Amino acid sequence: MEVIRTPAAMHSLRDELRGQTVTVGLVPTMGYLHEGHNSLLKAARAENDAVVMSLFVNPTQFKAGEDLSTYPRDEERDLAIAESSGVDFIYAPLPDDVYPSGFATKVEVEGLTEVLCGSETSRGPGHFAGVTTVVTKLLNAVDPDVAYFGQKDAQQATVIRRMAEDLEFRTRIVILPTVRERDGLAMSSRNAYLSPEARERATAIWASLLETESVFSESGLDAALEAGRRHLQSAGITPEYFEARYPGTLDPAEGTGTDPILVAVAAKVDGTRLIDNILIEPSSTSRRNP
Numbered sequence: 683m684e685v686i687r688t689p690a691a692m693h694s695l696r697d698e699l700r701g702q703t704v705t706v707g708l709v710p711t712m713g714y715l716h717e718g719h720n721s722l723l724k725a726a727r728a729e730n731d732a733v734v735m736s737l738f739v740n741p742t743q744f745k746a747g748e749d750l751s752t753y754p755r756d757e758e759r760d761l762a763i764a765e766s767s768g769v770d771f772i773y774a775p776l777p778d779d780v781y782p783s784g785f786a787t788k789v790e791v792e793g794l795t796e797v798l799c800g801s802e803t804s805r806g807p808g809h810f811a812g813v814t815t816v817v818t819k820l821l822n823a824v825d826p827d828v829a830y831f832g833q834k835d836a837q838q839a840t841v842i843r844r845m846a847e848d849l850e851f852r853t854r855i856v857i858l859p860t861v862r863e864r865d866g867l868a869m870s871s872r873n874a875y876l877s878p879e880a881r882e883r884a885t886a887i888w889a890s891l892l893e894t895e896s897v898f899s900e901s902g903l904d905a906a907l908e909a910g911r912r913h914l915q916s917a918g919i920t921p922e923y924f925e926a927r928y929p930g931t932l933d934p935a936e937g938t939g940t941d942p943i944l945v946a947v948a949a950k951v952d953g954t955r956l957i958d959n960i961l962i963e964p965s966s967t968s969r970r971n972p
């Protein structure tokens with residue numbers, strides 16, 4: 683496994699790979715790897731000749747007061763995990779090389795980025811502008827055939843798909859299911875912040891989504907959302923949002939009809955902000971756990 687530290691070195695590597703006509707899979711990450719990341723790496727390994735994992739805590743997607751400075755980092759451990767998952771190349775540039783002085787460009791997706799995590803009462807639309815700008819830069823630097831993202835960040839997945847289609851990116855975007863702890867908590871680098879007590883309480887997030895799904899099939903969407911929110915509240919967790927939306931447009935879901943419904947939640951547990959979601963299929967009673 684080789685570690686590439688600059689955009690220029692990444693471009694030379696890509697030219698070399700192009701000469702060998704290999705297919706390239708990219709897994710963008712902010713590091714502190716867990717089994718969720720690993721599932722993306724394994725898929726990339728199975729489907730491509732060469733696997734690149736980017737490792738970059740992108741400063742522009744954090745707003746003032748968020749956890750940029752304390753975001754968990756352990757590059758040595760990440761490199762060992764990546765190597766054992768069959769990654770060929772790590773692309774780990776420095777912020778100053780990604781955003782050199784004079785950098786002035788923003789890639790922004792409208793509408794989709796103004797709700798849920800993008801609303802002013804949450805991380806704000808600037809969060810997604812940071813994400814789409816850095817993903818554009820990563821896709822340009824690595825020029826992968828396929829890029830892998832997780833359904834855990836459902837809104838991010840919708841925004842990136844929209845951007846890739848709108849800007850005619852030729853990279854295929856693949857979204858893979860959320861990997862969970864045994865008790866259902868979605869894996870996240872931020873789970874490392876949780877005290878044992880908060881970690882225990884955080885299981886209410888996934889449980890509240892399951893509760894929503896089960897009430898939905900019997901009593902409809904409004905009652906289902908209310909039941910889910912109540913479940914969270916009973917664990918002492920007040921959600922930043924707990925909403926039902928259509929996954930492709932992020933328009934509010936009405937709960938009639940047969941289109942799948944995304945129920946997404948963000949909540950702080952003892953100061954740690956966690957997100958999760960479930961896709962409910964109105965046409966069947968069986969659960970799909972994306």
Ligand code: AMP
Nearest residue numbers: 711712713718831832834835860861869
């Ligand atoms: P991050 O390092 O948190 O920016 O995540 C990098 C990629 O891994 C993103 O595409 C995430 O959606 C994905 N990811 C994070 N957590 C999980 C999880 N529990 N299951 C599946 N994918 C995940």
